[in-house]
Amino acid sequence: MGQGYSLTTLSAGSATIDVPELSDLSYEKSLGDGRLMKCIRARHRNGLVVVKVAMKPYASMKLDRYVNALLEERRELAQIPNALAYHRILETPTNGYLIRQYIHSSLYDRMSTRPFLEDIEKRWLAFQLLCAVRDCHARNIYHGDIKTENILVTSWNWLYLADFSSSFKPIYLPEDNPADFSFYFDASGRRTCYVAPERFLGTGSLNEGTGKLTWAMDIFSVGCVIAEIFLETPIFNYSQLFRYRAGEYEPQHVHLNKIEDKGVRELVQHMIQLEPESRYSAEEYLNFWRQKTFPDYFFNFLHQYMYTITDPSSGHGPIGSEKFEESDNRIDKIYYDFDKITYLLDNDADSESIKPRESTPKKWNDVFLST
Known part of the structure; x- marks a missing residue:
């Protein structure tokens, strides 16, 4: 009942x-071994x-549309x-490949x-x-x-949003058939669902849902992830x-009231509102909850300092090292x-204490792979 898939649907199959x-x-x-894609760890000469x-x-x-x-x-x-993008995007006669660090x-x-994680580390990740x-x-x-499985964290607690999927996963899903959700969004089998409610449509209106993803859809998912960071469930x-x-x-009655910090609790409640028009943009959330949830020195x-430390090209010494x-x-x-x-952290310095430099493009060769 609803578990079969069209032959035009990509399948992980016996991919290699x-x-x-x-x-x-x-x-x-x-x-x-997800049904959409098979995930493999491989070794490159650099890692x-x-x-x-x-x-x-x-x-x-042909996968040209997706590759482009x-x-x-x-x-x-x-x-x-x-953000961590796919370093290599490849199509062969039989398969499609997405490769990242x-x-x-x-x-x-x-x-x-x-x-x-300590409380301040949770705030830093959020x-x-x-x-x-x-x-x-x-x-x-x-x-x-956006879900916890698609967010990567280094040993320095530097966060990368990865595995972007808007170009090949559907925007809208049928509300009366969980098969599509399981196929595209539940590879782990946890049954956790952070897809925005407005993305589920009735059978009659599903064909009308041909628009694009909106920022409000992502914001709902971000609110769910922040809640999971603080609740650990x-x-x-x-x-x-x-x-x-x-x-x-x-x-809020079942879970959110267990979040001790009022600012975090209000942030999550605002982000997961049912009406997309009521949600703020990510920029507005950062500005409004500055000093309430996120200390000034984060901004x-x-x-910026941690970016210079973790940037793959920043640790290189003189040529020949x-x-x-x-x-x-x-x-x-x-x-x-x-x-x-220590001075900047202790004194919660103002924005003039250090001027953030412009972000420079990541050098993929410095990470692992050439295009």
Whole structure:
């Protein structure tokens, strides 16, 4: 009942990376067998990568439209410090491949890993997520599937929004058939649902939902993720989202009242409102909750400074230095800047204390892969 899929639907199938175009990658292990794409961890000469593979249902199928959209998206995301695009986008006669750098922990993994996150670290991750969404929306890029599994966190607690899917996942879903949701948005099988309620349409109106993703749809998902960061449990599963839309479920009574900080609680409640017009943009949330939830030094100093530390090109020393010296160079930078860091953090410096530089495009060769 509703579990079958058209032959025109991409399937992970028995997809593999054993093709000449990926001869520089060696298979390590499977990371998941989703029905849309198979996820593989592979090794490149410069480190680990994630390869997402979709098998074409027939050889004559062309993916040009998706490839072009993803290439344009990658160009824009290169300007955003908290976004991680696909480094290589490849179509072969039988498969489509999306390849990006491997980062050890997703936000979902990090929340359950010792040492557990402190309150200020949770605020810092929520702040970075809002910054990532703000910068993406400013470039008319919408994610479409924001959830803790699609947010990556480094050992420095630097956050990357990854696995953008607006170019190949549907915007609208049928409200009376969970098969599409399971196929496109529930690869982990957790049944968590952070898709905005307005994206579910009735059978008669589904064909009318041919528009584009909006920033308000992403904002709803961001609110759900921020709630999960502070609660360490999801606030919506698939059935609860429909009950919420029908007015039969109140997450603030079941979950949100457990968030101790009033500012965070109000932030989440505002972001998950049912009416998309009532939600603010990410920029407005950052401005309105500045000093309420997010301290000034996040804006004036910490975000820009941490970007210079984590940027793949910032740790390079003089020409001729070995790659393993990059970590030492970054530690040296923090050591020599320590007086400035302590002064700015202790005094919650104003915006004139340090001038943020313009974000520079990521150099993909410095990460792992060439185009």
